[in-house]
Each structure stands twice: as structure tokens, then as C-alpha cells.
Amino acid sequence: xxxxxxxxxxxxxxxxxxxxxxxxxxxxxxxxxxxxxIADADQRCAICGADGPLFCHEVWAxxxxxxxxxxxxxxxxxSLCHHIKHLGMAGILAREGRLDFERVAEHFLAVNGCxxxxxxxxxxxxxxxxxKRSNVGWTVELGEWGSLIKPATESRAxxxxxxxxxxxxxxxxxxxxxxxxxxxxxxxxxRTRSAGV
Numbered sequence: 001x002x003x004x005x006x007x008x009x010x011x012x013x014x015x016x017x018x019x020x021x022x023x024x025x026x027x028x029x030x031x032x033x034x035x036x037x038i039a040d041a042d043q044r045c046a047i048c049g050a051d052g053p054l055f056c057h058e059v060w061a062x063x064x065x066x067x068x069x070x071x072x073x074x075x076x077x078x079s080l081c082h083h084i085k086h087l088g089m090a091g092i093l094a095r096e097g098r099l100d101f102e103r104v105a106e107h108f109l110a111v112n113g114c115x116x117x118x119x120x121x122x123x124x125x126x127x128x129x130x131x132k133r134s135n136v137g138w139t140v141e142l143g144e145w146g147s148l149i150k151p152a153t154e155s156r157a158x159x160x161x162x163x164x165x166x167x168x169x170x171x172x173x174x175x176x177x178x179x180x181x182x183x184x185x186x187x188x189x190x191r192t193r194s195a196g197v
Contacts, residue, residue, distance in 0.1 A: 007047050007111040009087045009126040010060065014134035016069055020058050021142055024149045030056075033145075037074040045078035048111050055082040062133070070141045080107040087123070088130070 012020075022030050034056035044051050054076045061072045083090040083104045094101035108119055142149070 005112045007084050010085045011130035016138050019140045021145050038076040041076035045081055046075045047081045050078040067138050069138045071143050084108050
């Protein structure tokens with residue numbers, strides 16, 4: 001089922017939140033990577049082809065048996081495709097009234113040519129995988145981009161040139177709250193929302 005979708009969800013394990021290249025680089029270096037990704041996509045979303053403002057999305061590959069999260073590259077994405085990639089954050093923004101989640105869901109349906117029930121089943125699958133991955137620590141490998149990170153200083157996170165270690169989480173209630181919030185938001189979604197909201 002997942003391999004049939006052109007637009008997929010990529011939930012980063014909670015234990016790896018903020019262990020990304022963008023957070024480790026000076027703004028100027030990140031902007032250079034972002035501009036290259038956008039140019040490589042001919043100034044259009046790499047998934048749906050939309051033009052307009054584009055985000056540089058970090059693409060990660062996961063080795064679940066070795067617990068290694070590798071930076072595989074970058075993709076220029078429109079805002080709706082980027083919200084799908086980070087569906088958990090999209091759910092939080094929607095609960096705060098800062099994002100129309102129904103519009104994001106409709107974009108997923110349109111790009112993938114699938115039904116609402118297929119989306120909801122897929123959503124359950126990716127959140128189940130996210131919960132499993134969030135229960136362990138990961139080695140985050142930045143690959144060829146790791147050499148761009150300057151040695152750690154007091155004001156920066158201590159990060160090696162090639163990898164970032166994450167720790168397995170301690171049992172905490174905020175994670176349970178986040179999961180309950182997202183699950184309440186995305187299943188089932190009301191279809192009676194007014195247009196344009």
C-alpha cells in the first residue's frame with residue numbers, strides 16, 4: 001500500500017527530534033543547501049509539481065534493526081506536501097488553529113488518488129511505526145553533510161562530524177498527551193467543515 005503513494009508521511013522518531021542538519025548549520029550554509037534543492041526541482045514541488053514558496057525537506061532512511069537514521073538527501077516541497085511529511089506537527093498546528101488539517105488531508109488524497117479510508121488506514125500505520133521507533137535511541141548519521149558541522153562550542157549541541165546519538169526516552173506523560181491530541185485530531189476528521197476555512 002505505502003509504496004503506491006507518491007506523497008508519503010515521514011514521521012521522525014521523538015528521540016531524534018531536533019537532530020537534523022538544518023539545526024546544526026549556520027543559516028547561510030543551510031540556505032545554500034535549500035537553494036540547491038529548489039533549483040534541482042526546477043523551482044517546483046518535487047512531489048506534486050506546485051510552484052510558489054518551497055521548503056527544503058530532509059529525507060531520512062531508517063535501518064530499524066541497527067537503529068540508524070541516515071540523511072539520504074533533500075527535497076523541495078510545497079507547504080502542503082511538507083505538512084504531510086510532518087503530519088504529527090500538522091496535527092498540532094491544526095489543534096492550535098494555525099492550519100486547516102482538512103486541506104492538508106485533501107491534498108494527500110488528490111496527489112495519491114486514494115480514498116479517505118485508505119488515508120486513514122495509512123495514517124494509523126505510520127503513527128504505529130512512529131510510536132515503535134520513538135521507544136528507542138537512534139544513531140543519526142548525516143553522511144556527506146556531516147562534515148559541514150563545525151566542532152561543538154558551548155552554545156551549540158555537542159555533535160560529531162558524522163553522527164548524532166539520541167537516547168531512548170524516559171516514560172513521560174507529554175508524549176502520551178501529544179499522541180492523544182494527534183489521534184483525536186486525525187481520526188475521524190469531520191467532513192462538515194465549511195469551505196475556505
